[in-house]
Amino acid sequence: MRHVLTTATSAIILALTTGASAADISQGGANAIRDNLNHLLPKDIAKSAPVTVTPAGSRYEIVYDFAKLLAKIKKEDFNIKGLAPFKMFAKPQDNGLWDLEGNNNLNVTGHFTGPDKKRSDFTYSVADMVFNSVFDPAISYFRSGDFSARDLKFTSSTDTEVVNISFGDMIYKLASAESATAGRLDFVTNGKFSTFAEQVSSEEMPPIQISADSLDFDAKVNGIAAKDLKEMVLFVLDHADQKHLTKESETKLKDMxxxxxxxxxSLEETIRLNNFAVTSAIGGGGAKSFGYHIKVDGPSNATRIGVAMDAADVTLDSVLVPADYTAFLPQALDIQFGVPGMDFAALGDEFMKMDFTKSTGDSEKAGQQAAEKLFPGGILKVDFPKVSAKSSVYDVEVSGELEGRVDTQTDYKLNASIVARDYDKTITAVQELAKTNPDMTQASFGLMMIKGFAKADPDGAQRWDVAIASDGSVSVNGQQIKGPDAPATDEAVSSDEAVPSDETAPSDDTKP
Structure with missing residues (x-):
């Protein structure tokens, strides 16, 4: 819903680019905004003038008639009832920015026929959609804003499935500031959805209900080239129907x-579900909290994209899980991994060499070649600073790095550290389980054998430092337990090019 609100108000992107001040409100100014807004629409729709603009004191009143906007859609494929005009107010500031505000609601019903010729009925309602924001025509986006919505509900139904989704409230805030790099901006956003609930029922599975007390999100992006991005978007829209560009247009695009x-x-976003739960006829589960985090940072020639997920107080109650195995279900999870060393500078340089005046096929091939420049030497690295799982009978954590070539799945190397706390408790739990399940006897012996390779940390935890070299050899805590793979036979190698050279093989200095 946060994107619905911002997208709806962003529809005035091109209309507010003319200079104006609070003292300039006039019918002429209203007509200019109206004409610009209608000009953005397809010609057959623009003829019905679905957007009206009128002076309203020190601001303009802008009204979107959604019924006119959708009038050209085939009635047999799509129908909607209850659409009310969407109203907002725009007030120019003396500095070229605009104050935007609105308070609307939504309560519609309708149906549509998909490509599979099946009919879907829907209802969509929002009790209130309120926003107060500052819009910057120079970047065609908001510099700041407060957006909120209340009592959001959505229902979709077909002959075989029904989906109901609802939120109690939504709050979304946006702020921006000049970046440390001249001509660029930093943005910060945060918000919350409260009382989320979703019910899904169909002929193929029993009803499922998903719920959460709240969903929190925070995001920030630094050093974004907002003005240049706007120009690029407008350029793409202007040339969307062209199969390839002229030399003049290509030069302009590359300059942008x-x-x-x-x-x-840099970019960073965090999403967290609180008191998340799933229930169904075969059982349920959930977590006190479930979080997702993504971060992009580092210089353009050595960028890292990192992802993290965590869950606390995880529960699962299902007839599919025997009671004896319940203790082995994780009660807490923490997964962190990333792709470091991505060379976006080289990607950009290669992209600038592309010839956009040629056919689409040539451009796609050149684009693929440019993407390969992301990984210097064709080497892909994946680091995992922490992957951990805990339950009442185990506490294990893994960290390390995997390195390999992007063009093969066989040439790789791995360095990882595995740490197990209360390892004897884990062995005892598996031994107890083996008394009633003989199949677990082998697992019990395996755990004891693995313990023989471990070394003790100062806190008593068991540690295994595992190294898999590019030649296939494996060592644990410095002790080799597998030698190098046998060299490939002549029959297995189609050409000398199939064998990685020393220059392109993964480096030997990889560390966890």
Whole structure:
């Protein structure tokens, strides 16, 4: 819903680019905004003038008639009832920015026929959609804003499935500031959805209900080239129908790309579900909290994209899980991994060499070649600073790095550290389980054998430092337990090019 609100108000992107001040409100100004807004629409729809603008004191009143906007859609494929005009107010500031505000609601019903010729009925309602924001025509986006919605509900039904989704409230805030890099901006957003609930029922499975007390989100992006991005978007829209560009247009596009690069200096977003739960006829489960985090940072020639997920107080109650195995279900999870060393600078340089005046096929091939420049030497690295799972009978954590070539799945190397706390408790739990399940006897012996390779940390935890070299050899805590793989036979190698050279093989200095 946060994107629905911002997208709806962003529809005035091109209409507010003319200079104005609070003292300039006039019918002429209203007509200019109206004409610009209608000009953005397809010609057959624009003829019905679905957007009206009128002076309202020190601001303009802008009204969107959604019924007119959808009038050209085939009635047999799509129908909607209850659409009320969407109203907002725009007030120019003396500095070129605009104050935007609105208070609307939504309560519609309808149906549509999909490509599979099946009919879907829907209802969509929002009790209130309120926003107060500052819009910057120079970047065609908001510099700040407060957005909120109340009592959001959505229902979709077909002959075989019914989906109901609801939120109690939504709050979304946006702020921006000048970046440390001249001509660029930093944005910060945060918000919350409260009382989320979703019910799904169909002929193929029993009803499922998903719920959460709240969903929190925070995000920030630094050093974004907002003005240049706007120009690029407008350029793409203007040339969307062209199969390839003229030389003049290509030069203009590359100039914009050069000015915009790098598009941003860092990005970070966190989403967290609180008191998340899933229930169904075969059982249920959930977590006190479930979080997702993504971060992009580092210089353009050595960028890292990192992802993290965690869950606390995890529960699962299902007839599919025998009671004896319940203790082995994780009660807490923490998964962190990333892709470091991505060379977006080289990607950008290669992209600038592309010839956009040629056919689409040539451009796609050149684009693929440019993407390969992301990984220096064709080497892909994946680091995992922490992957951990805990239950009442185990506490294990893994960290390390995997390195391999992007063009093969066989040439790789791995360095990882595995740490197990209360390892004897884990062995005892498996031995107890083996008394009633003989199949677990082998697992019990395996755990004891693995313990023989471990070394003790100062806190008493068991540690295994595992190294898999590119030649296939494996060592644990410095002790080799498997030698190098046998060299490939002549029959298995189609050409000398199939064998990685020393220059392109993964480096030997990889560390966890």
């Amino acid at each position: 790309l050069g000015n915009a690069f790098p598009l941003l200096s």
